[in-house]
Amino acid sequence: NAGVMQNPRHLVRRRGQEARLRCSPMKGHSHVYWYRQLPEEGLKFMVYLQKENIIDESGMPKERFSAEFPKEGPSILRIQQVVRGDSAAYFCASSRGAAANEKLFFGSGTQLSVL
Amino acid sequence: AQRVTQPEKLLSVFKGAPVELKCNYSYSGSPELFWYVQYSRQRLQLLLRHISRESIKGFTADLNKGETSFHLKKPFAQEEDSAMYYCALSIQGAQKLVFGQGTRLTINP
Numbered sequence: 001n002a003g004v005m006q007n008p009r010h011l012v013r014r015r016g017q018e019a020r021l022r023c024s025p026m027k028g029h030s031h032v033y034w035y036r037q038l039p040e041e042g043l044k045f046m047v048y049l050q051k052e053n054i055i056d057e058s059g060m061p062k063e064r065f066s067a068e069f070p071k072e073g074p075s076i077l078r079i080q081q082v083v084r085g086d087s088a089a090y091f092c093a094s095s096r097g098a099a100a101n102e103k104l105f106f107g108s109g110t111q112l113s114v115l
Numbered sequence: 116a117q118r119v120t121q122p123e124k125l126l127s128v129f130k131g132a133p134v135e136l137k138c139n140y141s142y143s144g145s146p147e148l149f150w151y152v153q154y155s156r157q158r159l160q161l162l163l164r165h166i167s168r169e170s171i172k173g174f175t176a177d178l179n180k181g182e183t184s185f186h187l188k189k190p191f192a193q194e195e196d197s198a199m200y201y202c203a204l205s206i207q208g209a210q211k212l213v214f215g216q217g218t219r220l221t222i223n224p
Contacts, residue, residue: 040216042201042217043159045211045213106159
């Protein structure tokens with residue numbers, strides 16, 4: 001089991017472009033979480049998805065950001081019309097279930113740089 | 116609002132010395148607290164959680180509800196303990212974690 005896979009590891013975009021970040025959860029995991037880490041800060045929750053459903057998007061900015069976790073394929077975090085303030089490390093995590101004792105497994109993250 | 120505070124950004128101790136990484140939280144509900152660790156060039160991984168009351172790699176952490184703290188301790192630090200440590204609070208079960216800013220621990224030989 002390769003663990004949670006995120007790609008790309010590094011993504012460079014110019015202001016106004018779109019960024020698409022992909023996350024493949026661990027085998028057997030159907031719960032995916034996205035976190036963002038700004039420089040010098042801790043990870044901040046963005047969105048929690050289960051296959052084909054958004055369960056909690058309370059941490060997502062209201063505009064330009066969207067996430068999906070289709071029936072087939074990886075979860076995608078999409079940022080439209082990126083701005084410099086979107087530059088951050090974006091981490092994905094997965095778990096088998098939603099219970100409190102379920103362990104979260106993190107990916108290596110995608111470092112987004114907006115020029 | 117829920118908050119996790121790690122007051123030390125950097126902590127440096129000598130090998131064999133005791134180490135304590137501080138974590139304080141603010142949460143009106145019943146807290147579930149975790150310590151995550153990120154070693155150099157590795158992924159963030161769970162170190163321990165208060166609900167398990169376990170000791171991992173010699174580390175322990177006790178939840179003190181009176182002081183709203185969950186400090187991470189190890190009596191004798193080892194060089195391989197050098198890493199970034201994050202304290203985290205779970206709200207709504209496992210779905211959402213609130214992280215502290217992290218403490219970079221360096222163990223000097």
